[in-house]
Amino acid sequence: MTPRAIVKMALMRGLDVIAVCDHNSVRNVWATIKAAKTTTLKVIPGVEITSAEEVHVVGLFPDVAAAIAAQEEIYSRLPGKNDEEVFGYQVVVDEEDFVEDLDQHLLIGATTLSTERVVALIHSLEGLAIASHVDRKGFGIFSQLGFIPPGLGLDALEASRHIDAETLKRMWPEAADYPLITASDAHYLGDIGSAWTVARMHAPCLSELLMALRGEEGRRITQLCRVAADR
Numbered sequence: 001m002t003p004r005a006i007v008k009m010a011l012m013r014g015l016d017v018i019a020v021c022d023h024n025s026v027r028n029v030w031a032t033i034k035a036a037k038t039t040t041l042k043v044i045p046g047v048e049i050t051s052a053e054e055v056h057v058v059g060l061f062p063d064v065a066a067a068i069a070a071q072e073e074i075y076s077r078l079p080g081k082n083d084e085e086v087f088g089y090q091v092v093v094d095e096e097d098f099v100e101d102l103d104q105h106l107l108i109g110a111t112t113l114s115t116e117r118v119v120a121l122i123h124s125l126e127g128l129a130i131a132s133h134v135d136r137k138g139f140g141i142f143s144q145l146g147f148i149p150p151g152l153g154l155d156a157l158e159a160s161r162h163i164d165a166e167t168l169k170r171m172w173p174e175a176a177d178y179p180l181i182t183a184s185d186a187h188y189l190g191d192i193g194s195a196w197t198v199a200r201m202h203a204p205c206l207s208e209l210l211m212a213l214r215g216e217e218g219r220r221i222t223q224l225c226r227v228a229a230d231r
Contacts, residue, residue, distance in 0.1 A: 001187070001189060002093055003093060003094075003095050004095070006020070006032055006035070007032065007035045007039060009189050009192045009193070010041055010192055011041055012193075013192055015193055016041070017044060017209075018043055020045065020046055021047055022047060024049060024074050025047065025075075025103060025107050026067040026068060027101075029043070029047075029067055030045075031094050031095045033064065034095035042205070045064050045066070045067035047070060049122075050110040050111055050139070051111060051115040051118045052110055052113060052114050052115075053114065054144050055141050055144045055145060057119060057122070057131055058130040058132050058158065059121075060127055060128040060130065060209070061206070062206050069125055070122065074111055077112045078105055078106065078112075080105075081105070082105060082107065083106075090102060090104075090105075090107055116152060119154060127206075129153065130157065131156075132158050133159070133160040134168070135159055135162065136160055147174065148178075155213055156179040156213050157175055157180055158180075158181050159182045159224060160185060161185070161194050161195030161226045161227075164226070165182075165224050168180070179214070182224040194227055196226075197223070197224055198223040199219070199221050200220050
């Protein structure tokens with residue numbers, strides 16, 4: 001899952017826009033953006049934050065500076081140090097896929113930020129807050145909290161590639177109150193493009209995505225797509 005390999009696979013799968021959302025870190029986002037610079041692929045800076053309740057929330061940001069500001073707060077609220085013998089190396093690479101550093105934070109862990117604080121942090125940096133893979137038995141908002149807290153202010157919910165929108169709404173009726181997207185949640189190259197969201201937008205950027213989620217001025221989410229899980 002190096003920047004050049006991610007960009008190449010995303011283009012092979014016909015994707016126009018991707019977001020890089022590592023667990024609790026944005027340190028490989030800029031390298032992926034630079035790796036895609038001479039291609040048609042748009043890369044949105046992002047991060048998947050683990051709240052104190054172990055809810056995964058994706059933050060998508062308007063630029064790298066906002067993503068870095070989010071990371072600074074995340075790191076200050078992320079206890080523990082990575083055990084490389086248990087969890088492996090957490091490499092930080094450049095756009096040519098060369099290793100520059102090893103991140104020593106316990107990125108697999110949970111922050112001390114409540115889910116409400118996570119969403120507030122993302123919004124304070126003009127980002128979009130999306131509850132990740134809400135249908136999962138672990139780290140989804142329904143499995144961890146049992147409901148969506150009133151006034152949480154999520155911009156969308158993400159359905160995993162293992163469920164369709166109608167089934168999601170039938171299992172958790174609250175989901176019908178939010179815009180829905182789907183994504184691959186790829187941890188391996190082969191998973192890239194296993195699920196994707198089709199949106200009608202004027203440009204591949206965060207502001208247009210927000211308008212599509214809200215159904216404003218002709219922008220809209222048109223389809224949630226997925227392929228067989230064994231692809």
